[in-house]
Amino acid sequence: MSRFFKAEISGSDILNSDICLLSLKPHAEYEHPLPGQFYMLQAIGCYDPLLKRPFSIFSIKNNNLSFLFRVRGKATKILSSLKKGEVIDVIGPLGNSYPEPGSDFVAVAGGVGVASLYNLIEKYSCRAHFFYGAKTKDELVLLDKISSLAKELTIVTQDCSCGLEGVVTDACADAICIPDSALNGLPVYACGPNPMLKALHSRLSGKGIKCYVSLEEHMACGVGACLGCVVKGINEYKRVCKEGPVFSMDEIQW
Ligand SMILES: Cc1cc2nc3c(=O)[nH]c(=O)nc-3n(C[C@H](O)[C@H](O)[C@H](O)COP(=O)(O)OP(=O)(O)OC[C@H]3O[C@@H](n4cnc5c(N)ncnc54)[C@H](O)[C@@H]3O)c2cc1C
Ligand code: FES
Structure with missing residues (x-):
C-alpha cells in the first residue's frame, strides 16, 4: 500500500x-x-x-x-x-501517534489543536476529560460532537463568551492539581499553539504527570529528509515529522 x-x-x-x-x-x-x-x-x-x-x-x-x-x-x-x-x-x-491511553485520560486542545485530538477521543470514546479552549466562542467548533464523545467537556474562553473564563492550560492544571482530584494520575494529551504547550509544561512538569504533546512546526518534506522541522530536545534535535509530531513533554526543551 x-x-x-x-x-x-x-x-x-x-x-x-x-x-x-x-x-x-x-x-x-x-x-x-x-x-x-x-x-x-x-x-x-x-x-x-x-x-x-x-x-x-x-x-x-x-x-x-x-x-x-x-x-x-x-x-x-x-x-x-x-x-x-x-x-x-x-x-x-x-509521523508517530499518541500512545494508547490505558484508562481514562485528559485531553487539552487550544483552538484548532482540536483537530489532532478529535480522532483520539473518537477512538477512545467516553474516556476523555476534554478541556477545549479558544480566545472566543466563535473559534470553538463541533461542540455537540465533542461533548458526545468525551466523558466530560470543559470549555474555556479568554473573553468568557463560552464556558469558564481564562486560558485552557490553567483550567486543566487547576482541575488536575486539586487534592484527590479524579484527574490526578491520568495521562494528559495536548495540542495547540506552542505558547499554550509551554504554559502547560510550566504548570505540570515535576508533578509526576505523563503528558504527551503534538507539536506543529513548518515542514518541507514531511518524511525526515530536510531537517526543516527540527526542535530542540533535551539531548538532541528532534524532527517533528519523523520522531514526532507527538512527544513526551519532558523530551522537549521548552
Ligand atoms: C504535524 C502537523 C499537523 C498539523 N495539523 C493541522 C491541522 O490539523 N489543522 C490546522 O489548521 N493546521 C495544522 N497544522 C498547521 C498547518 O500545516 C499550517 O497552518 C499550514 O501549513 C499553513 O499553510 P498556508 O500555506 O495556508 O499558510 P502559510 O502561508 O504557510 O502560513 C500562514 C501563517 O501561518 C503560520 N504557520 C504556518 N504553518 C505553521 C505551523 N506549522 N505552525 C505555526 N504557524 C504556522 C505562518 O508563520 C504564517 O504566519 C499542522 C502542522 C503540523 C506540522
Ligand atoms: S519536514 Fe523535512 S525533516 Fe521534517
Whole structure:
C-alpha cells in the first residue's frame, strides 16, 4: 500500500469564518492512520505554494479521511475552496501517534489543536476529560460532537463568551492539581499553539504527570529528509515529522 495517493474531495464545509472541515475519498487502498498521525496535502497542479502542507488526521468514517484546518495562508485557502469531486495529492499517514491511553485520560486542545485530538477521543470514546479552549466562542467548533464523545467537556474562553473564563492550560492544571482530584494520575494529551504547550509544561512538569504533546512546526518534506522541522530536545534535535509530531513533554526543551 503506497503512502502517496490521490484522493477526491467528498465534502467541504466551512464551520465558521476560517475553519474548514475537508473530507477525502482515497482513490486507492490506503493505510489506516492512528490518532496523532498526519498527512501532507496539496491541490493537483499547485506550484504556489510549491510545498505540500501538513494536517493531522481528524476522523476516518466510511472510507473517508477528514481534516479540520484553519485558513491561514495560500495553501489552506486553496484547499478550503476545492469543490466536491476535485482531486488532490496526499502523502500519509506520517509521523508517530499518541500512545494508547490505558484508562481514562485528559485531553487539552487550544483552538484548532482540536483537530489532532478529535480522532483520539473518537477512538477512545467516553474516556476523555476534554478541556477545549479558544480566545472566543466563535473559534470553538463541533461542540455537540465533542461533548458526545468525551466523558466530560470543559470549555474555556479568554473573553468568557463560552464556558469558564481564562486560558485552557490553567483550567486543566487547576482541575488536575486539586487534592484527590479524579484527574490526578491520568495521562494528559495536548495540542495547540506552542505558547499554550509551554504554559502547560510550566504548570505540570515535576508533578509526576505523563503528558504527551503534538507539536506543529513548518515542514518541507514531511518524511525526515530536510531537517526543516527540527526542535530542540533535551539531548538532541528532534524532527517533528519523523520522531514526532507527538512527544513526551519532558523530551522537549521548552
Ligand atoms: C504535524 C502537523 C499537523 C498539523 N495539523 C493541522 C491541522 O490539523 N489543522 C490546522 O489548521 N493546521 C495544522 N497544522 C498547521 C498547518 O500545516 C499550517 O497552518 C499550514 O501549513 C499553513 O499553510 P498556508 O500555506 O495556508 O499558510 P502559510 O502561508 O504557510 O502560513 C500562514 C501563517 O501561518 C503560520 N504557520 C504556518 N504553518 C505553521 C505551523 N506549522 N505552525 C505555526 N504557524 C504556522 C505562518 O508563520 C504564517 O504566519 C499542522 C502542522 C503540523 C506540522
Ligand atoms: S519536514 Fe523535512 S525533516 Fe521534517
